[in-house]
Amino acid sequence: MSLIRPALIFDHINKVLFWVSGSLLLVQTLSISLDVFMRYYLNRPMVWVDEVNEYLMVFITFLGTAWVLKTGGHIRVDTLLIRLKPRAQAMLNIVTFVLAAVFCLILAWYGIRVTWYNFEMGLYFGTRLQPPVAPIYAPIPLGFFLLSIQFVRGAHGYWRGYKALGSNVH
Secondary structure (H helix, E strand, O other), rough: OOOOOHHHHHHHHHHHHHHHHHHHHHHHHHHHHHHHHHHHOOOOOOOOOOHHHHHHHHHHHHHHHHHHOOOOOOOOOOOOOOHHHHHHHHHHHHHHHHHHHHHHHHHHHHHHHHHHHHHHHHEEEOOOOOOOOHHHHHHHHHHHHHHHHHHHHHHHHHHHHHHHHHHHHO
């Protein structure tokens, strides 16, 4: 089986999660706006809005992050990088992306352990709504896992560029 198919499936999953993330951001915006209106004009605040939006921030952040990396939307500090020759830039990007992938895998593994622990223990947040902890933590390991795969894909792309630059040097 070709690697193209899994890559397309991965990209599709990331794109869907990105749109879910964006939709949740829209829900957040509308619910906060409605709460402001209800609070200041009708004197009827919606007590659930702040807490739900805190939880939505976890989903928004971790469901969309791999897609943002794929599209180059993450912030990069490239002050040093732009001063290097193209092959050195590619090598530094390879090292950075591999280290980031390893770091994300470690965080994904730890996130799985913490989420599973909270699930097994049946823990709930001690807040007004008292939601279970595990479903709210679940996007964290998922997001880090997908991000690690995207970092590996990025490192592979830089590796191809590095090799191509090497074949042009005489």
